[in-house]
Amino acid sequence: MPTILEPKLITGTANKPLALAIARRMSMHRGKTLGLVDARVERFNDQEIFVEVFENVRGEDMFIIQPTSNPANDNLMELLIMVDALRRSSAARITAVIPYFGYARQDRRAKARTPISAKLVANMLVEAGVERVLTMDLHAAQIQGFFDIPVDNLYASPIFALDILNQFKGEDLKDVMVVSPDVGGVARARELAKRIGAPLSIVDKRREKPGEIAEMTVIGNVEGKKCLIVDDMCDTAGTLCKAAEVLMDHGATEVHSYITHGVMSGPAVDRVTKSVMKSLVITDSIEPTQPVLDAPNIRIVPTAPMFAQAILNIWNGTSVSSLFETETLEPAYEGMFRA
The missing domain is CATH 3.40.50.2020 (Rossmann fold)
Structure with a gap:
């Protein structure tokens, strides 16, 4: 297997500006240009989603940046299809970076004959091939337990x-x-x-x-x-x-x-x-x-500085929880906040 030199980022259509901002921040940290993997996401006339990855991702550590916000169903399906495309392209590891986790409000049965949709979404992501999830401020913390894979929940x-x-x-x-x-x-x-x-x-x-x-x-x-x-x-x-x-x-x-x-x-x-x-x-x-x-x-x-550092920490195998400390995070936001 080839040596993995850099983390690879890919994005769907849900929040491309955030994905580009994360790539820029990671480029600053790495001292070299780190762009988004070239891919296309299209919809057929009947609104079926089609994904094609134009770069070789065999043996790579892949991070898919895709919040499942409105339209939640389209963005979720887009994420699942991207995961499947990468898995079938022999990516070494797939991390779903989901800044906003949709369906999180359906985390329990509030009354009879209702679903626990957050659990269903977790099952779909794992079954598709996601090996780790990175998200922010889950609506209900117990959703982390719906997954049988590592979940890193960042805090704003x-x-x-x-x-x-x-x-x-x-x-x-x-x-x-x-x-x-x-x-x-x-x-x-x-x-x-x-x-x-x-x-x-x-x-x-x-x-x-x-x-x-x-x-x-x-x-x-x-x-x-x-x-x-x-x-x-x-x-x-x-x-x-x-x-x-x-x-x-x-x-x-x-x-x-x-x-x-x-x-x-x-x-x-x-x-x-x-x-x-x-x-x-x-x-x-x-x-x-x-x-x-x-x-x-x-x-x-902006959340890009935090997500960029979290992705690098996951890739390096270092602590993500260190980003919960103001002293650790402050340098990443230096000069970004002004009264």
């Missing part, structure tokens, strides 16, 4: 902490309070609060039915505070905007939100633009649409 909180420490300094940072928009997200919010040395509050919500909020209660004193709502996902932004209003009603001076995955479906952008939120910060785990890019109070922080 170290990136958000760097941004917050640059945006809020001195006296401003003393007034910051981290807020979890629901009880289920307390662990995520507590992690960020610990990183920046801020107190924690919770917005307790009660739903009458999915997508509709009946009541919201603030647990903790937010009066006079700059509140930072932390969550893993913003879909239609209804809950987020309502939580911002409730916090302002309870005396908060400003409300900002830090959300890992900007799904931003339907009326989300319009709601955020018209909301009381001063800013919404999301990552580029999902390729932002033009309305998201044009929104005056939405900012996007």
Whole structure:
């Protein structure tokens, strides 16, 4: 078998700008140009997906960069077909880099006669030939256990902490309070609060039915505070905007939100633009649409430095969890955050 000299990156159509950014960052680390493997992804007239890889990948360590965001089914199928193409081309190892893991909200049976779709997706990926998964902020941590292969789950909180420490300094940072928009997200919010040395509050919500909020209660004193709502996902932004209003009603001076995955479906952008939120910060785990890019109070922080380093660490056989530490990650983001 030939010696593997470099990791090889390939991407589908879900988020090509992120894949290119990761390749650029890895090129900086390696001191040599590391591009994307030349391939084409096409659709036949009946929307069947066809993949062709134009380079030799025999014996190579392959990393497929493909979030399974909207359209989730097309992007997932694209990923599975790319895996099959690489496996049949004798790639030595295939790692699926899935910045946003779709179907993660279907991680358990909430009622009778419903599927656990996240487990089904995990089975499909393993059966297709994926040998390792690299993702970010899984909606439910237990999804890692759905796989019988290694799963590295990165966290956006170290990136958000760097941004917050640059945006809020001195006296401003003393007034910051981290807020979890629901009880289920307390662990995520507590992690960020610990990183920046801020107190924690919770917005307790009660739903009458999915997508509709009946009541919201603030647990903790937010009066006079700059509140930072932390969550893993913003879909239609209804809950987020309502939580911002409730916090302002309870005396908060400003409300900002830090959300890992900007799904931003339907009326989300319009709601955020018209909301009381001063800013919404999301990552580029999902390729932002033009309305998201044009929104005056939405900012996007890059994940490419973290994913690039994680891919290199996996390839080298070194620690990925080291990227959870601010001291380790900060050099990769040097000069990227400005107040």
